[in-house]
Amino acid sequence: MQDQTVISVKNLKTYFYTNQRCNKAINGISMDIKRGKTLCIVGESGCGKSVTASSIMQLLPKLSRIEEGEIIYHSEDRGDIKIHELERNGKEMRSLRGQDIAMIFQDPMTALNPVYTVGWQIVEMIRAHENVSKKEAKARALKLLKDMGIPYPEKRIDEYPHQFSGGMRQRAMIAMAMSCNPKVLIADEPTTALDVTIQAQIFELMDKLKKEYDTAIMLITHDMGVVCELADDVAVMYMGNIIESGSAREVLKSPGHPYTKALLKSIPILGKGANQDINPIKGSTPDPFNRPTGCQFAPRCDYACDKCNEAMPEENQVGGTHMVRCIRFQEVMADGK
Amino acid sequence: MLKYILKKILGMIPMLFIITFLIYFLLDLTPGDAVSHLMDPEALARLSAEQLEALRETYGLNDPFVVRYFKWLLQLVQGNFGYSVSSGVPVSQIIAESLPATLELSGTALLISTLLGSILGVAGAIKKGTIGDNVLTVFGMIGVSIPQFFFGMVCILVFALNLEWLPVGGRTDPSVVSFFGRLKYLILPASVLGISLTAGVMRYARTSMLDTMNKEYIRTARSKGIPEWRVNLIHGFRVSLTPVVVLVGFRLPTLIAGSVVIETVFQWPGVGQVFNAAVRASNYNLVMIVALLFVIMVLFASTIVDILTAILDPRVKLDS
């Protein structure tokens, strides 16, 4: 089991220092990304899921830094690399990016450089890590575009991003990310900006990658539907903490945290007909600068009691890898509403 | 592309017509006419009224200005640029002699200011907020904050008279034949003019670079693991090049008009001086032709800018 983990994150804390204030975006999270498995990180916007991805890739904005904790990349040939100690844009970190850990972003419209052709940008990625001739790199790029299911790749490769549709552009992004067959692919809400039919194609494509290239995928989303379909493991984040994580089956079948349960209840399940009763979670995420004492979800939690407000609940292990940070998790699981 | 250029040129014709008419009208409004500026006041004082009238007659200055304008236009269409009222030299010859000097000076200055301005602007944007950014900004600002003639005279005093590295002024000397000998004359005026134009380019480059650096594709580029300088220059600056090109494009007309101030201070035989003297002496033919060249260059510059933006930024289509 152990050797399957590609990236292990232990007690990571990342703080933001914009507008002369200090915002504790990530407040100590731990997770493992395993080879050939898809780890889904789910949570409302502003819970710190994108910051996690940026921390791993060391792409944090200037006025922020990793306070504590470790991010270790277990590479095959170069042993364990402590990413959190690497110089942000240093030589070693840059050799990791793209080659070992690749990333795709949310809005394909703005993620590609508008003034260079798609082919050129992919070739740039390949030549950054392997010294191959331009011709050979272009051939590989062509093959990649074909693999990603883009029609007429010979013509498309020399076209500009604005000539691609949303879905096509995301495929091009994935082609670029996969160009040096990275060990880990981090996808930061890849389909949010796309419409539903295209979403399905992208997920199908990612599933194919996992199987064929055995890449570990860390998928960030706020859509529980995506989690149910794709996830092998799940980590639910709220206000900078992972409040519940474990294998997809355990978490979805018997959610231990009121927030996970509420999330599951708030999405319409396809095919369950029109009269499903969907009840949204009351209230909204608190202001990060004056956080509630104790459990962050307490103000919006149905099971909230006085004890919840005292301190942030510890991590309770429930069965194999299932972890919940709620003092009344037994009741929640038993409830089975 | 060709269709676009043709459309632009056709659009130019009415503009040229309006502007030259306006210039002629304004020139006619200025007090006195070519004759009254022909010689210095004392000599003029000795002429009798009939002699003055006779002189005016020879230059056809007596018929109404509209008639004179169309006469001039007719001549222009036949390719005859007319003669300078004061010296009788064909205008084409005067321009042929003075235009290369201005092109040389303004051209070098534009080059210096574009290069220096872009470098300072990009460096300022990358190092935003640090002391380096402040120092670069102050250095860039020097050019635009000191009046040109004052900056020029101090440079002459320091480099030409006290330190004697460079000649005092003028474009060349018959005894100087080598290219570098001639270059020596160009250094001071071109750098004074260049530095005073730098601040504009610097601020534009800095602003557009700052905008670009916040864009998504810069983060994507970094996530591809390519070196920091490539991210900033190849991805960042390449995109923010367009506004800089637009600004420099709109400065092309100075290639024609030159800078009267710099040319006067550095005894540079350019069009600026000739044009300044011609306008004050209501020397119609010379003023009209130089103004015509200037306006053509302005309209030409706006076309060039459109084409360049289309080349630089694939999203922009020409015939939009």
Add this chain to the structure above:
Amino acid sequence: MKKRILSLLLVGVMVLGLAACSGNKEKEETKEETATEETKEETSGGPQVLYSNGGPTEFFETPWLNPGSYMYNKTLYDRLLMADSSLTALEGEGQMAASYTFTDDGKTLTFVLRDGIKWHDGTDITADDIKWSIEYSLKTTVLNSVFKSTFMAIDGADAYIAGTADSISGIAVDGKTITLTFSKVASDALLAFTQFAPLPKAQFEGVDPLSIQQAKFFQSPVGSGPFKVKEVQMNNYTTLEANADYWGGAANFSIYLNPSAGDSDANFVTNAKAGKLDYAYTKSIADVKALTGVEGINIEQVDVRYTRLLYVNKFKKADGSEAPLANPKVRQAIKYALDMDSILEGIFEGAAISANSLTPNGEWKAEGLNDYAYNVEKAKALLKEAGWDSNTELDVVYYYTDQATVDLMTIIQSYLSEVGIKINFRLVEGDLATILWKAPADPVNGPSAVDWDMCYAANAALSMHEYYDRYQTGYSINSHTPSDPELDKLIAATNTSTDPEVQKEAFFELQKYENETLFEIPLYYQPIFLVTSDKITEGPATIGNPQYNYNWDIQNWKLGE
């Protein structure tokens, strides 16, 4: 690496600041040697070069307007006669004329041309060229007034001008001799022919005399003098080379002219200090101050007939009201109110001389004129006597744009306001002939055709007549002085004889009248400063007025290292 570049930049800026302020004395001494070395190695190959200014910016000005104010006019052309440094014609041999005779009654003047003299293009200089030059110049509009009054005095000139005759009967050509017979007294005849430069008739075929300045000839003139045109780059530089077969000997140096408009050269000082100005003149005191004490540059002050004055408009105003300055007492009060000595000390640092008459000091000036020394009480008393109303505002105009003029106007304004005379001054531009000098229809009692009360202007005079003739009744440019029979009589007296002694007496009487009535207010005589560099080891024998031609025989000068 980047940090080091930034610190370098900072040091550079500091050096620029320091060097600008220092500019102190001992730096200039060391610089002088290097300057001459630099020019030496530049021209060590070819013949030596005399640097001067006044080079053409658009065209070579015709020599018939300002006979000597441009270096090229003095070196490219020969005159008939030769004047000495005080501008009196030398006896016997002239330049083009081998000899000449002028009858005592001043009626006939004959020249005998030197044989073998040629134009620069190799063609012979003939008597016909001289005759044509005189006739053609009368038809042009740009003729010096001394030449004009002399040539108009030739017999048959009026008929020629009126067009009834196609040549001037009074000019007879016979082989090498030209005889001029005068119908009336030409008081400045000899002076005129020491300055008038004949031009080659062949070069002016089909050129309309009215636009002579625009002729192709004046882009690269063919002259007769010791130097000829080598290379012309308008607005850039002009080079003149020695005329090998000049009758007076061939020079062993060439001349390099920096372009400068009129007699104001903005780069006078910078070029002089950089060793690019060996012979030039200036009126600007600022330039002179900047060059005093610079090693290798010598400055000579030359007193010339150049007077700055206030013309006074004594005609009734257009709206019928009396001219405020019609009363001579007010004009005298103005003269008393101006402390000219301290004004000149302030602006010109003593380089200009306060004036009590149009005529500068010297043998041509009467003794015992009232200097109107600065006296506020007297001025106020005169104003009270004249019943001066202290809130009338006088309108004073000027046409010079330099800083010294503006400073002078400000000072005059403040001095006059102390005695209760309010003036405001304005710059006039454009058609100055009409704005300043348009004579009224009725020269006796106006009204005035110009709207200023006083006009600050200059009067440069080659001959004394150019100072006073303009005040006669009905004179074409007399826009300021109503007809005054006494004044007309005195001016006419100065034009009756060519004998200098008789002319002097007549001028003395005229100057006394001028001193009493102050029909114009003379301010100061402005000298000219001749600037020469040490490169000229053997220069002109005597220093005359650099704005006119005299026997400086430039071709025999020697240039040192």
Add this chain to the structure above:
Amino acid sequence: MFALSSKKRFNNKLDKLKQQEESGILAAKKAGNRTLRKLLNNRLAVVGGVIFLVILLACIFAPLLTSYNPLKVDMKSILKGPSADHLLGTDKVGRDILSRILYGGRLSILIGFGSALGCATLGILFGCYSGFKGGLFDSIMVRVSEVFMSFPQLILVLMLVSILGQSTKNIVIIFIICGWGSVFRMVRSQILSIREEEYVQSLKVFGLNDFLICYKHMLPNAIGPVVVNITLSTAMFILEEAALSFLGLGVPLEIATWGNILNSAQDMYTLQNNWWMWLPVGIVISLFVMSINFVGDGLRDTTDPTQQG
């Protein structure tokens, strides 16, 4: 060595911030207006602002600072160096240079600001409406602005000066005629992009008349760059005034403006020997123009939402 310490300094700064946050100081502090705070922590803009105010106030309160009348000629004390009674010495006609700089400053700043505000008002008036309305009015205005902008500026200035005559008022008019074109184009392009915004459609749906939509709602969104342009063109106009007096076209020479004072430094003798006639005024002009540029730049950075920090 230099790089390391900046890393250390960066971390210390963040540590201090973290420590303050945890101790709750930061939460208590009232979060001031973001634009003002961002302007304040842009060091250059602050320095610029201070210099700008110092010079402006010195010019306005000139009578308090110097008792001399800038136009008073005093033949006794000509070209005196800086001394007790004349802090910055006297010029060729004995006028006190310090008072001329202060009183002259009033005029120069008036010309600079007057022209810049004039250009901005004209530019906004036409730009806003033509950008919003489009159609015939827009195309005519664009053509007119193109005519003015492609006019060789020198010829326009030379002619207008000789027609209108030389005076402060005319100079401002001339600068406005020459300069309104660029503000017009800038505002128009801003309004063109704002016009597509939804809130403008909704305003139209509410039936507000065009002027109200155009000037009350759309203009504030386009005003950011215009404000910046005003500060920067003020600096440019002050320099233009100095250049014009160098060419003898500016304000009549005897009236004290910075350009005219500097004008006296045209000859080499003054440059080398009477430094007090040109150095102080040169420094004041450069400092003032630089300070306006920095404030302008600072404003630009604050009005740009994407700026971090």
